[in-house]
Amino acid sequence: MSASLQGRVVAVHGQHLHVLSGGEVHECVTRGKKGGVACNDQVIFKPTGPGTGVIEKVLQRRNLLYRSIAHRTKLLAANVDQVVVVTAAVPAPRDELLIRTLVASAAAGIPAHIVLNKADLPETAWLYTRLRPYRELGYDLTTLTAKADIAPLRALLAGKTSVLVGASGVGKSTLINALVPGANAGTGDISSALNAGRHTTTHTRAFPLPGGGEIIDSPGMQEFGLYHLGTEDLMNAFPEFRELSGRCRFHNCRHLKEPDCAVLEALRAGRILEERWRVYRGLVRELESAAAY
Ligand SMILES: Nc1nc2c(ncn2[C@@H]2O[C@H](COP(=O)(O)OP(=O)(O)O)[C@@H](O)[C@H]2O)c(=O)[nH]1
Ligand SMILES: [Mg+2]
Ligand SMILES: [Zn+2]
Incomplete structure (x- = not known):
């Protein structure tokens, strides 16, 4: 039995990963690892043969992007x-x-x-x-x-x-x-x-x-996944909304149709781009219906 190694995932093809460690690429499998493995993850893997291995652990991530x-x-x-x-x-x-x-x-x-x-x-x-x-x-x-x-x-x-x-x-x-x-x-x-x-x-x-x-x-991919986000995350991802936080009448305002909403006021005044707000509204609906899945 060989000792576990640390490496970086440099390619992901379904359950098959290429892990770079000590200047060599190891073809690893995840064995249905819960939560999954992302490209550029730092991982611990156990060699199973020459140039092959199995992922044991994903090290803590600094950030993470999702596929749609x-x-x-x-x-x-x-x-x-x-x-x-x-x-x-x-x-x-x-x-x-x-x-x-x-x-x-x-x-x-x-x-x-x-x-x-x-x-x-x-x-x-x-x-x-x-x-x-x-x-x-x-x-x-x-x-x-x-x-x-x-x-x-x-x-x-x-x-x-x-x-x-x-x-x-x-x-x-x-x-x-x-x-x-x-x-x-x-x-x-x-x-x-x-x-x-x-x-x-x-x-x-x-x-x-x-x-x-x-x-x-990631050839063929055009868009990141957003379904893991909540409405709060979404609001915070719009810098022009975030800037107005705390200025709406309701502290939990979703900036959709609430009275005295600072975001809707800025929208009407032309200080927020209409297309940005429309996409926001569409995303709130999408995420709420996705949450039901
Ligand atoms: N006029 C022009 N066409 C480009 C330029 N860069 C790429 N293209 C063309 O745009 C088309 C799509 O390019 P491609 O790299 O396949 O796009 P991808 O789908 O984003 O990977 C091809 O016909 C390219 O030749 C550019 O700077 N100017
Ligand atoms: Mg392409
Ligand atoms: Zn509001």
Whole structure:
């Protein structure tokens, strides 16, 4: 019997994990570990043979992001420094996806950084303007052209562990391929038949960056899970609501239709973005109906 080792999970493919320990990758299984294991978790595992092992324990996490699967929570990534949410003017972006991503990051206590890709397209100027309120909310915005120059992104990622997320078609795979030599991420340029197969498998990988730091990619995933959150967590994940906390008539105000609600007043006065509040209202309903599952 060999002694247990400590390592870091660098890839998750269902119950199969790659754990990096002492410079070597061990293929480990979880044996249905309760609670699950996330990419980038620190774990204790017991070797079961050459290059194989079984997970015994997940060490305490600094933070945790969830994957979105209809009404179920699955772990995605742990111990990360930032979320990088990629957006682009083409295909037409959905406000809701961006907002939900920012909410999930805020609820996990992880800073989010918005990357506006496809700066070469003329439509980008319009989206840049639309994103101005987000910069006022405190989110950093980096504009770049993945196909031409990813230097601005390299600077942003250097020395940090980042999770990459964004709608299909915004250029995530293009960015990964430019950042990580040999990553071979399937891009929208490859035949869609080939992509279809790739995207149905949900695996998550941490790629070491040549200049230090790591980027965590989960092909096919566009959105973080939110079903583990309560209404209170949700309110706190909107900085513009949080700022008004204590100013509503009712201390337990949910900012939905209560009288003398400071959030609703700010909304009517145009100081809160309508789309942000709408997504908030939708999420409150969604989480309350999910809680019944
Ligand atoms: N014009 C332009 N197209 C880009 C850029 N980056 C990626 N694309 C294209 O956008 C499409 C989707 O890219 P892909 O990396 O597969 O997006 P993903 O679905 O987010 O992984 C592909 O056709 C890319 O060639 C860019 O900076 N400018
Ligand atoms: Mg892709
Ligand atoms: Zn209120």
